[in-house]
Amino acid sequence: MSADPLLTFPESVSMALSIRAKALLFHDPSSVALLAQVERIAASDATVLVIGETGTGKELIARHIHKRSGRKGPFVAVNCGAFSETLVDAELFGHEAGAFTGAAQARAGWFEAANGGTLFLDEIGDLPLPLQVKLLRVLQERQVVRLGSRRATPIDVRLVAATNIELHQAVQAQHFRADLYYRLRVASVNLPPLRDRPGDILPLARHFMGVYSNRLKTSEPALSADAEQALLAYVWPGNIRELENVIHYALIVCGDSVVRAADFSFSPLARLQASQVEEAGPSERPAAAPAPPPPDPALQLTQAIDGLLNSGGPDLFQQLESLLVRRAFAFCRDNQVQTARLLGITRNTLRTLLKRHGLLGDGADDTEGDAPVLAPALASYALQG
Numbered sequence: 067m068s069a070d071p072l073l074t075f076p077e078s079v080s081m082a083l084s085i086r087a088k089a090l091l092f093h094d095p096s097s098v099a100l101l102a103q104v105e106r107i108a109a110s111d112a113t114v115l116v117i118g119e120t121g122t123g124k125e126l127i128a129r130h131i132h133k134r135s136g137r138k139g140p141f142v143a144v145n146c147g148a149f150s151e152t153l154v155d156a157e158l159f160g161h162e163a164g165a166f167t168g169a170a171q172a173r174a175g176w177f178e179a180a181n182g183g184t185l186f187l188d189e190i191g192d193l194p195l196p197l198q199v200k201l202l203r204v205l206q207e208r209q210v211v212r213l214g215s216r217r218a219t220p221i222d223v224r225l226v227a228a229t230n231i232e233l234h235q236a237v238q239a240q241h242f243r244a245d246l247y248y249r250l251r252v253a254s255v256n257l258p259p260l261r262d263r264p265g266d267i268l269p270l271a272r273h274f275m276g277v278y279s280n281r282l283k284t285s286e287p288a289l290s291a292d293a294e295q296a297l298l299a300y301v302w303p304g305n306i307r308e309l310e311n312v313i314h315y316a317l318i319v320c321g322d323s324v325v326r327a328a329d330f331s332f333s334p335l336a337r338l339q340a341s342q343v344e345e346a347g348p349s350e351r352p353a354a355a356p357a358p359p360p361p362d363p364a365l366q367l368t369q370a371i372d373g374l375l376n377s378g379g380p381d382l383f384q385q386l387e388s389l390l391v392r393r394a395f396a397f398c399r400d401n402q403v404q405t406a407r408l409l410g411i412t413r414n415t416l417r418t419l420l421k422r423h424g425l426l427g428d429g430a431d432d433t434e435g436d437a438p439v440l441a442p443a444l445a446s447y448a449l450q451g
Contacts, residue, residue, distance in 0.1 A: 094265030108134035118257030121305035139183025147192035165214025
Protein backbone atom coordinates (compact mmCIF):
# COMPACT_ATOMS: atom_id res chain seq x y z
CA MET A 67 0.00 0.00 0.00
CA SER A 68 1.07 3.59 -0.61
CA ALA A 69 2.66 5.58 2.19
CA ASP A 70 0.87 8.72 1.02
CA PRO A 71 -1.53 10.34 3.52
CA LEU A 72 -4.98 8.75 3.17
CA LEU A 73 -8.29 10.00 4.57
CA THR A 74 -11.23 7.62 4.93
CA PHE A 75 -14.44 7.50 6.92
CA PRO A 76 -14.17 5.67 10.25
CA GLU A 77 -17.25 3.63 9.34
CA SER A 78 -16.29 3.13 5.68
CA VAL A 79 -16.77 -0.66 5.83
CA SER A 80 -20.50 -0.18 6.43
CA MET A 81 -20.90 2.46 3.70
CA ALA A 82 -21.00 0.24 0.62
CA LEU A 83 -24.00 2.09 -0.85
CA SER A 84 -22.95 5.60 0.18
CA ILE A 85 -22.84 8.25 -2.55
CA ARG A 86 -19.97 10.07 -0.83
CA ALA A 87 -16.32 9.91 -1.81
CA LYS A 88 -14.94 7.53 0.79
CA ALA A 89 -11.20 8.04 0.36
CA LEU A 90 -8.92 10.99 -0.27
CA LEU A 91 -5.25 10.42 -0.97
CA PHE A 92 -2.47 13.00 -1.25
CA HIS A 93 0.17 11.93 -3.78
CA ASP A 94 -0.13 14.52 -6.56
CA PRO A 95 1.97 17.67 -5.82
CA SER A 96 -1.17 19.83 -5.81
CA SER A 97 -2.76 17.47 -3.28
CA VAL A 98 0.31 17.58 -1.04
CA ALA A 99 0.13 21.40 -1.04
CA LEU A 100 -3.61 21.22 -0.36
CA LEU A 101 -3.10 18.98 2.68
CA ALA A 102 -0.52 21.40 4.12
CA GLN A 103 -2.99 24.28 3.68
CA VAL A 104 -5.81 22.30 5.31
CA GLU A 105 -3.69 21.45 8.34
CA ARG A 106 -2.69 25.09 8.81
CA ILE A 107 -6.35 26.09 8.70
CA ALA A 108 -7.31 23.27 11.07
CA ALA A 109 -4.99 24.64 13.75
CA SER A 110 -7.03 27.87 13.88
CA ASP A 111 -10.64 28.30 14.96
CA ALA A 112 -11.73 29.99 11.72
CA THR A 113 -14.96 29.17 9.91
CA VAL A 114 -14.11 27.22 6.74
CA LEU A 115 -15.74 27.05 3.30
CA VAL A 116 -14.79 23.96 1.26
CA ILE A 117 -15.43 24.36 -2.47
CA GLY A 118 -15.35 21.42 -4.86
CA GLU A 119 -17.28 19.30 -7.32
CA THR A 120 -19.51 16.45 -6.21
CA GLY A 121 -17.51 13.36 -5.27
CA THR A 122 -14.20 15.12 -4.55
CA GLY A 123 -14.16 14.38 -0.81
CA LYS A 124 -15.33 17.61 0.83
CA GLU A 125 -16.63 15.84 3.94
CA LEU A 126 -13.33 14.01 4.35
CA ILE A 127 -11.58 17.40 4.36
CA ALA A 128 -14.07 18.67 6.96
CA ARG A 129 -13.49 15.62 9.17
CA HIS A 130 -9.72 16.08 8.91
CA ILE A 131 -10.05 19.74 9.92
CA HIS A 132 -12.04 18.64 12.98
CA LYS A 133 -9.54 15.91 13.87
CA ARG A 134 -6.57 18.28 13.63
CA SER A 135 -8.35 21.12 15.44
CA GLY A 136 -8.08 19.46 18.84
CA ARG A 137 -11.75 20.17 19.61
CA LYS A 138 -13.11 17.64 22.10
CA GLY A 139 -16.75 17.70 20.98
CA PRO A 140 -18.29 15.60 18.20
CA PHE A 141 -18.19 16.00 14.42
CA VAL A 142 -21.74 16.41 13.09
CA ALA A 143 -22.49 16.38 9.34
CA VAL A 144 -25.73 17.77 7.88
CA ASN A 145 -26.81 17.96 4.23
CA CYS A 146 -28.71 21.25 3.80
CA GLY A 147 -30.32 19.99 0.59
CA ALA A 148 -31.87 16.93 2.23
CA PHE A 149 -34.64 18.69 4.16
CA SER A 150 -37.57 20.98 3.45
CA GLU A 151 -37.34 24.56 4.73
CA THR A 152 -39.42 23.80 7.84
CA LEU A 153 -37.52 20.64 8.66
CA VAL A 154 -34.05 22.09 8.12
CA ASP A 155 -34.91 24.93 10.55
CA ALA A 156 -35.88 22.42 13.24
CA GLU A 157 -32.96 20.11 12.41
CA LEU A 158 -30.33 22.84 12.63
CA PHE A 159 -31.62 24.92 15.51
CA GLY A 160 -33.91 22.53 17.39
CA HIS A 161 -37.54 22.97 18.40
CA GLU A 162 -39.79 23.05 21.43
CA ALA A 163 -42.81 20.81 21.94
CA GLY A 164 -45.75 22.05 19.87
CA ALA A 165 -43.60 24.30 17.67
CA PHE A 166 -45.19 22.68 14.60
CA THR A 167 -47.49 19.81 13.74
CA GLY A 168 -45.94 16.56 14.90
CA ALA A 169 -43.49 18.18 17.36
CA ALA A 170 -44.65 16.15 20.36
CA GLN A 171 -41.58 16.89 22.45
CA ALA A 172 -38.66 19.30 22.54
CA ARG A 173 -35.55 18.37 20.62
CA ALA A 174 -32.05 19.84 20.39
CA GLY A 175 -30.83 20.80 16.92
CA TRP A 176 -27.58 19.92 15.19
CA PHE A 177 -25.85 23.07 16.49
CA GLU A 178 -26.49 21.99 20.06
CA ALA A 179 -25.51 18.40 19.22
CA ALA A 180 -22.15 19.64 17.89
CA ASN A 181 -21.43 21.83 20.92
CA GLY A 182 -17.73 21.79 21.67
CA GLY A 183 -17.00 20.22 18.28
CA THR A 184 -17.50 20.86 14.57
CA LEU A 185 -20.67 21.18 12.50
CA PHE A 186 -20.30 20.36 8.80
CA LEU A 187 -23.01 21.88 6.58
CA ASP A 188 -22.86 20.30 3.13
CA GLU A 189 -24.57 21.92 0.13
CA ILE A 190 -24.78 25.24 1.99
CA GLY A 191 -25.93 26.89 -1.25
CA ASP A 192 -29.26 25.04 -0.93
CA LEU A 193 -30.09 26.70 2.38
CA PRO A 194 -33.27 28.84 1.99
CA LEU A 195 -32.79 32.61 2.32
CA PRO A 196 -34.78 32.95 5.58
CA LEU A 197 -32.56 30.35 7.21
CA GLN A 198 -29.44 32.06 5.87
CA VAL A 199 -30.44 35.06 8.00
CA LYS A 200 -30.84 32.84 11.05
CA LEU A 201 -27.53 31.08 10.41
CA LEU A 202 -25.75 34.43 10.11
CA ARG A 203 -27.20 35.48 13.47
CA VAL A 204 -26.02 32.24 15.09
CA LEU A 205 -22.50 32.75 13.76
CA GLN A 206 -22.42 36.32 15.03
CA GLU A 207 -24.00 35.77 18.43
CA ARG A 208 -22.74 32.23 19.16
CA GLN A 209 -26.13 31.14 20.44
CA VAL A 210 -29.20 29.40 19.04
CA VAL A 211 -32.90 29.88 19.61
CA ARG A 212 -35.00 26.77 19.10
CA LEU A 213 -38.09 26.92 16.91
CA GLY A 214 -41.00 27.92 19.14
CA SER A 215 -38.76 29.28 21.90
CA ARG A 216 -37.55 32.71 22.99
CA ARG A 217 -34.67 31.47 25.11
CA ALA A 218 -31.18 31.58 23.61
CA THR A 219 -28.74 28.70 24.21
CA PRO A 220 -25.00 29.52 24.09
CA ILE A 221 -22.93 27.26 21.83
CA ASP A 222 -19.27 26.66 21.06
CA VAL A 223 -19.27 25.20 17.55
CA ARG A 224 -16.78 25.47 14.71
CA LEU A 225 -18.56 25.64 11.37
CA VAL A 226 -17.24 24.02 8.19
CA ALA A 227 -19.49 24.56 5.16
CA ALA A 228 -19.20 23.02 1.70
CA THR A 229 -20.60 23.77 -1.72
CA ASN A 230 -20.30 22.46 -5.27
CA ILE A 231 -21.63 25.69 -6.80
CA GLU A 232 -20.05 29.11 -7.31
CA LEU A 233 -21.43 31.00 -4.32
CA HIS A 234 -20.34 34.38 -5.66
CA GLN A 235 -22.61 33.77 -8.65
CA ALA A 236 -25.44 32.80 -6.28
CA VAL A 237 -24.84 36.09 -4.47
CA GLN A 238 -25.08 38.01 -7.76
CA ALA A 239 -28.34 36.17 -8.55
CA GLN A 240 -29.63 37.09 -5.06
CA HIS A 241 -30.00 33.42 -4.12
CA PHE A 242 -27.40 33.65 -1.38
CA ARG A 243 -26.74 36.42 1.13
CA ALA A 244 -23.50 38.32 0.57
CA ASP A 245 -22.96 38.93 4.28
CA LEU A 246 -23.24 35.20 5.01
CA TYR A 247 -20.93 34.41 2.09
CA TYR A 248 -18.19 36.61 3.53
CA ARG A 249 -18.82 35.24 7.02
CA LEU A 250 -18.36 31.66 5.80
CA ARG A 251 -15.23 32.13 3.71
CA VAL A 252 -12.95 33.34 6.49
CA ALA A 253 -10.78 30.42 5.36
CA SER A 254 -11.56 28.72 2.06
CA VAL A 255 -10.33 25.39 0.69
CA ASN A 256 -10.60 24.81 -3.06
CA LEU A 257 -10.67 21.05 -3.57
CA PRO A 258 -9.68 20.36 -7.19
CA PRO A 259 -11.45 17.68 -9.24
CA LEU A 260 -9.71 14.35 -9.74
CA ARG A 261 -8.81 15.16 -13.36
CA ASP A 262 -6.71 18.09 -12.11
CA ARG A 263 -4.65 15.94 -9.71
CA PRO A 264 -3.72 12.97 -11.93
CA GLY A 265 -1.00 11.84 -9.53
CA ASP A 266 -3.73 10.66 -7.15
CA ILE A 267 -5.60 8.49 -9.68
CA LEU A 268 -3.51 5.30 -9.67
CA PRO A 269 -2.79 5.31 -5.90
CA LEU A 270 -6.51 5.74 -5.24
CA ALA A 271 -7.33 2.98 -7.75
CA ARG A 272 -4.96 0.61 -5.93
CA HIS A 273 -6.48 1.59 -2.58
CA PHE A 274 -9.98 0.71 -3.81
CA MET A 275 -8.68 -2.52 -5.34
CA GLY A 276 -7.43 -3.53 -1.89
CA VAL A 277 -10.73 -2.56 -0.26
CA TYR A 278 -12.93 -4.49 -2.69
CA SER A 279 -10.63 -7.48 -2.97
CA ASN A 280 -11.04 -7.87 0.76
CA ARG A 281 -14.82 -7.55 0.54
CA LEU A 282 -15.03 -9.98 -2.37
CA LYS A 283 -12.64 -12.35 -0.54
CA THR A 284 -10.28 -12.59 -3.52
CA SER A 285 -6.59 -11.90 -3.94
CA GLU A 286 -5.81 -8.35 -5.00
CA PRO A 287 -5.23 -8.22 -8.80
CA ALA A 288 -2.63 -6.15 -10.63
CA LEU A 289 -3.31 -3.29 -13.00
CA SER A 290 -2.17 -3.85 -16.56
CA ALA A 291 -0.36 -1.09 -18.46
CA ASP A 292 -3.37 -0.42 -20.70
CA ALA A 293 -5.61 -0.25 -17.59
CA GLU A 294 -3.34 2.39 -16.05
CA GLN A 295 -3.38 4.39 -19.28
CA ALA A 296 -7.17 4.18 -19.47
CA LEU A 297 -7.56 5.41 -15.89
CA LEU A 298 -5.21 8.34 -16.49
CA ALA A 299 -6.86 9.29 -19.81
CA TYR A 300 -10.42 9.38 -18.46
CA VAL A 301 -11.86 12.76 -17.37
CA TRP A 302 -13.64 11.50 -14.18
CA PRO A 303 -16.76 13.69 -14.15
CA GLY A 304 -17.88 11.82 -11.01
CA ASN A 305 -14.46 12.24 -9.38
CA ILE A 306 -13.34 9.86 -6.60
CA ARG A 307 -16.79 8.40 -6.13
CA GLU A 308 -16.87 7.36 -9.81
CA LEU A 309 -13.34 5.94 -9.60
CA GLU A 310 -14.40 3.73 -6.70
CA ASN A 311 -17.40 2.42 -8.65
CA VAL A 312 -15.29 1.73 -11.76
CA ILE A 313 -12.74 -0.25 -9.75
CA HIS A 314 -15.45 -2.17 -7.87
CA TYR A 315 -17.06 -3.26 -11.17
CA ALA A 316 -13.67 -4.17 -12.70
CA LEU A 317 -12.86 -6.49 -9.81
CA ILE A 318 -16.21 -8.23 -10.24
CA VAL A 319 -15.80 -8.89 -13.98
CA CYS A 320 -12.04 -9.38 -14.43
CA GLY A 321 -11.32 -12.94 -15.45
CA ASP A 322 -7.97 -13.49 -13.73
CA SER A 323 -5.48 -11.76 -11.45
CA VAL A 324 -5.02 -8.79 -13.78
CA VAL A 325 -7.40 -5.86 -14.35
CA ARG A 326 -7.33 -4.68 -17.97
CA ALA A 327 -8.79 -1.61 -19.68
CA ALA A 328 -11.60 -3.75 -21.10
CA ASP A 329 -12.81 -4.43 -17.55
CA PHE A 330 -13.64 -0.77 -16.94
CA SER A 331 -17.14 0.59 -17.43
CA PHE A 332 -16.76 4.33 -18.02
CA SER A 333 -19.69 6.70 -18.31
CA PRO A 334 -20.85 7.12 -21.93
CA LEU A 335 -21.88 10.68 -21.10
CA ALA A 336 -18.25 11.59 -20.40
CA ARG A 337 -17.14 10.17 -23.77
CA LEU A 338 -19.94 12.06 -25.55
CA GLN A 339 -19.02 15.36 -23.93
CA ALA A 340 -15.34 14.91 -24.78
CA SER A 341 -16.07 14.09 -28.45
CA GLN A 342 -18.39 17.09 -28.76
CA VAL A 343 -15.66 19.42 -27.51
CA GLU A 344 -13.10 17.94 -29.95
CA GLU A 345 -15.47 18.18 -32.95
CA ALA A 346 -16.71 21.68 -32.22
CA GLY A 347 -15.12 24.63 -33.98
CA PRO A 348 -13.54 27.42 -31.94
CA SER A 349 -16.76 29.45 -32.01
CA GLU A 350 -18.82 26.47 -30.82
CA ARG A 351 -16.65 25.46 -27.89
CA PRO A 352 -17.81 26.42 -24.45
CA ALA A 353 -16.76 29.90 -23.47
CA ALA A 354 -14.33 30.32 -20.63
CA ALA A 355 -15.93 30.86 -17.25
CA PRO A 356 -16.57 34.56 -16.62
CA ALA A 357 -14.33 36.34 -14.16
CA PRO A 358 -15.81 36.89 -10.69
CA PRO A 359 -17.69 40.19 -10.41
CA PRO A 360 -15.82 43.12 -8.86
CA PRO A 361 -16.34 43.34 -5.10
CA ASP A 362 -19.03 45.65 -3.76
CA PRO A 363 -17.44 48.43 -1.63
CA ALA A 364 -20.24 48.13 0.93
CA LEU A 365 -19.58 44.40 1.26
CA GLN A 366 -15.84 45.00 1.56
CA LEU A 367 -16.52 47.47 4.36
CA THR A 368 -18.80 44.97 6.10
CA GLN A 369 -16.13 42.30 5.89
CA ALA A 370 -13.47 44.66 7.26
CA ILE A 371 -15.67 45.67 10.20
CA ASP A 372 -16.43 42.01 10.94
CA GLY A 373 -12.69 41.37 11.11
CA LEU A 374 -12.20 44.25 13.53
CA LEU A 375 -15.09 43.05 15.69
CA ASN A 376 -13.65 39.54 15.80
CA SER A 377 -10.23 40.85 16.84
CA GLY A 378 -11.71 43.15 19.51
CA GLY A 379 -9.49 45.87 20.95
CA PRO A 380 -10.10 49.01 23.04
CA ASP A 381 -11.98 52.08 21.79
CA LEU A 382 -13.08 50.35 18.58
CA PHE A 383 -16.10 52.62 18.11
CA GLN A 384 -14.03 55.78 18.57
CA GLN A 385 -11.36 54.53 16.16
CA LEU A 386 -13.91 53.76 13.44
CA GLU A 387 -15.74 57.05 13.94
CA SER A 388 -12.50 59.02 13.83
CA LEU A 389 -11.34 57.24 10.68
CA LEU A 390 -14.65 57.88 8.90
CA VAL A 391 -14.84 61.56 9.85
CA ARG A 392 -11.21 62.26 8.94
CA ARG A 393 -11.43 60.50 5.57
CA ALA A 394 -14.72 62.15 4.63
CA PHE A 395 -13.47 65.63 5.67
CA ALA A 396 -10.28 65.18 3.64
CA PHE A 397 -12.25 63.80 0.68
CA CYS A 398 -14.35 67.01 0.65
CA ARG A 399 -11.21 69.18 1.03
CA ASP A 400 -12.21 70.38 4.51
CA ASN A 401 -15.57 71.70 3.28
CA GLN A 402 -18.06 71.23 6.12
CA VAL A 403 -21.22 71.59 4.02
CA GLN A 404 -20.10 68.99 1.46
CA THR A 405 -18.85 66.63 4.19
CA ALA A 406 -22.16 66.81 6.08
CA ARG A 407 -24.07 66.15 2.84
CA LEU A 408 -21.78 63.21 1.97
CA LEU A 409 -22.28 61.59 5.38
CA GLY A 410 -26.01 62.29 5.50
CA ILE A 411 -25.88 64.26 8.75
CA THR A 412 -26.51 67.86 9.73
CA ARG A 413 -23.72 70.42 9.69
CA ASN A 414 -24.08 70.95 13.45
CA THR A 415 -23.59 67.23 14.05
CA LEU A 416 -20.58 67.25 11.76
CA ARG A 417 -19.08 70.19 13.68
CA THR A 418 -19.48 68.24 16.92
CA LEU A 419 -17.64 65.28 15.38
CA LEU A 420 -14.90 67.48 13.91
CA LYS A 421 -14.32 69.06 17.29
CA ARG A 422 -14.38 65.67 19.06
CA HIS A 423 -11.63 64.35 16.82
CA GLY A 424 -9.45 67.44 16.81
CA LEU A 425 -10.35 68.71 13.36
CA LEU A 426 -11.98 71.94 14.54
CA GLY A 427 -10.67 74.58 16.88
CA ASP A 428 -11.81 74.64 20.50
CA GLY A 429 -13.53 77.97 19.96
CA ALA A 430 -16.06 76.57 17.51
CA ASP A 431 -19.70 76.40 18.49
CA ASP A 432 -20.93 73.07 19.84
CA THR A 433 -24.54 73.47 18.83
CA GLU A 434 -25.61 69.85 18.78
CA GLY A 435 -25.27 66.98 21.21
CA ASP A 436 -22.91 64.04 20.95
CA ALA A 437 -25.51 61.59 19.60
CA PRO A 438 -23.90 58.50 18.01
CA VAL A 439 -23.98 58.89 14.25
CA LEU A 440 -21.56 56.20 13.15
CA ALA A 441 -24.10 53.72 11.76
CA PRO A 442 -25.79 56.02 9.20
CA ALA A 443 -22.47 57.63 8.38
CA LEU A 444 -20.83 54.27 7.65
CA ALA A 445 -23.70 53.22 5.45
CA SER A 446 -23.62 56.45 3.48
CA TYR A 447 -19.85 56.34 3.10
CA ALA A 448 -19.98 52.73 1.87
CA LEU A 449 -22.50 53.65 -0.81
CA GLN A 450 -20.17 56.38 -2.02
CA GLY A 451 -17.34 53.81 -2.35
